[in-house]
Amino acid sequence: MQPHIRLNTSLTRARYALLPGDPGRVDRIARFLDNAEVIGQNREFRAARGWYQGVEIVVLSTGIGGPSTAIAIEELRQIGVNTLIRIGSCGALQDSLxxxxxxxxxxxxxxxxxxxxxxxxxxPACADPYLTATLIQQAKQMNISAVLRAGAQP
Structure with missing residues (x-):
């Protein structure tokens, strides 16, 4: 059992994780998964799991900031998660957004x-290029206009 996120391989064997910051978003995201269920709650870390097209996915909130996100990522890696996508909101520096x-x-x-x-x-803190390309491709297939950006671009 991981000490902070309170998950282990008996609760999830997911290899993929979606990481919102806000615990309140976990349930909203989990609604898009099949057979979703909440599997843990400890401090800022709320966890749910479900399946998308037969693949198990864990959704885990990270709280605010780098330290709690680092804890979540390190503990997820300890239980076998190897692909993590941070999802959530952000501020924009460009009027076009x-x-x-x-x-x-x-x-x-x-x-x-x-x-x-x-x-x-x-x-450089860069995302996996194959995962990035897959996200762009999926957005196009779903007719979602996605903007590709790096860091704090003015």
């Missing part, structure tokens, strides 16, 4: 406290 636009980030500025424990700030 509107409320509700879908943004797929392929990179981020890693100039925060938690990231420095993993790599120097000068090391």
């Amino acid at each position: 509107a409320l509700g636009d879908v943004i797929i980030a392929h990179g981020a500025v890693a100039d925060d406290g938690a990231s420095k424990t993993y790599a120097p700030a000068s090391y």
